[in-house]
Amino acid sequence: xxxxxxxxxxxxxxxxxxxxxxxxxxxxxxxxxxxxxxxxxxxxxxxxxxxxxxxxxxxxxxxxxxxxxxxxxxxxxxxxxxxxxxxxxxxxxxxxxxxxxxxxxxxxxxxxxxxxxxxxxxxxxxxxxxxxxxxxxxxxxxxxxxxxxxxxxxxxxxxxxxxxxxxxxxxxxxxxxxxxxxxxxxxxxxxxxxxxxxxxxxxxxxxxxxxxxxxxxxxxxxxxxxxxxxxxxxxxxxxxxxxxxxxxxxxxxxxxxxxxxxxxxxxxxxxxxxxxxxxxxxxxxxxxxxxxxxxxxxxxxxxxxxxxxxxxxxxxxxxxxxxxxxxxxxxxxxxxxxxxxxxxxxxxxxxxxxxxxxxxxxx
Numbered sequence: 001x002x003x004x005x006x007x008x009x010x011x012x013x014x015x016x017x018x019x020x021x022x023x024x025x026x027x028x029x030x031x032x033x034x035x036x037x038x039x040x041x042x043x044x045x046x047x048x049x050x051x052x053x054x055x056x057x058x059x060x061x062x063x064x065x066x067x068x069x070x071x072x073x074x075x076x077x078x079x080x081x082x083x084x085x086x087x088x089x090x091x092x093x094x095x096x097x098x099x100x101x102x103x104x105x106x107x108x109x110x111x112x113x114x115x116x117x118x119x120x121x122x123x124x125x126x127x128x129x130x131x132x133x134x135x136x137x138x139x140x141x142x143x144x145x146x147x148x149x150x151x152x153x154x155x156x157x158x159x160x161x162x163x164x165x166x167x168x169x170x171x172x173x174x175x176x177x178x179x180x181x182x183x184x185x186x187x188x189x190x191x192x193x194x195x196x197x198x199x200x201x202x203x204x205x206x207x208x209x210x211x212x213x214x215x216x217x218x219x220x221x222x223x224x225x226x227x228x229x230x231x232x233x234x235x236x237x238x239x240x241x242x243x244x245x246x247x248x249x250x251x252x253x254x255x256x257x258x259x260x261x262x263x264x265x266x267x268x269x270x271x272x273x274x275x276x277x278x279x280x281x282x283x284x285x286x287x288x289x290x291x292x293x294x295x296x297x298x299x300x301x302x303x304x305x306x307x308x309x310x311x312x313x314x315x316x317x318x319x320x321x322x323x324x325x326x327x328x329x330x331x332x333x334x335x336x337x338x339x340x341x342x343x344x345x346x347x348x349x350x351x352x353x354x355x356x357x358x359x360x361x362x363x
Contacts, residue, residue, distance in 0.1 A: 156211025
């Protein structure tokens with residue numbers, strides 16, 4: 001690793017807004033002019049996924065959200081989001097649920113200023129609301145889980161997971177091996193193998209609901225009305241797939257709530273689940289209430305690991321800054337894979353011992 005790479009690895013994932021605000025404001029005005037729109041761009045901000053996002057409201061028409069891709073990866077991400085939202089909007093099975101989707105108003109991803117313009121849905125992000133009113137956490141979680149399960153039930157079908165797990169796991173493991181140097185050699189490479197074997201083994205024979213899956217369903221992508229707290233929109237469909245293991249959306253939301261309310265890294269929350277071999281009782285109840293909790297501790301830990309894998313692989317695909325960050329890799333990749341490696345073989349050995357004791361009692 002060069003000195004420059006080492007230095008970049010110590011930088012925060014996102015530059016301080018104070019440093020980038022003048023440049024971002026200028027870029028937003030330039031993008032607004034390129035659209036031939038009136039009005040001033042409102043609060044342009046950079047995201048962790050290499051986007052510049054701002055609201056555009058000229059007072060005469062409905063407000064819009066402009067997303068400008070600042071890298072080739074971000075452009076690919078916007079293209080996927082646009083296609084997913086359009087497919088969902090055409091899907092008659094969703095019925096009234098489609099009111100929660102943004103409308104794609106303009107797609108311009110070629111040229112020097114790639115952007116996507118979407119309708120601005122009402123409400124405030126759930127994570128913003130919860131910072132003001134943390135006592136609403138349980139109510140917000142229940143509402144978010146029930147709402148996304150409506151989408152899952154409308155589009156999903158129950159399938160045996162055995163023949164599907166490999167396609168849910170292997171491409172994302174390949175992303176980790178490609179993007180994170182630690183995962184290519186030694187303990188990291190062994191941990192990827194252990195993770196794949198564990199998830200495939202512990203989900204074999206399970207029946208899961210397979211359908212439209214948001215893929216990044218966390219409080220920052222859920223909009224709520226400020227006064228009543230009702231769910232008013234679901235945004236950022238860049239990770240959506242039409243045939244995913246849909247219960248991952250519920251696990252992502254519950255784990256992210258735990259991560260945000262406790263002020264801990266997402267990887268630390270997942271590592272704790274692996275260490276305990278179970279979710280926390282409160283999280284298990286929330287998931288069970290919407291039928292998103294697989295039976296058995298091994299299966300729920302395997303689903304937690306699959307949720308984590310989709311989360312980190314999705315981040316790595318969206319922006320190169322994640323793999324460059326030493327802290328992010330240590331806290332969110334190494335912490336979990338290290339725990340997987342440390343627990344390798346524990347559960348099969350425990351079950352073998354229990355089986356032997358059971359046979360001994362019968363003899």
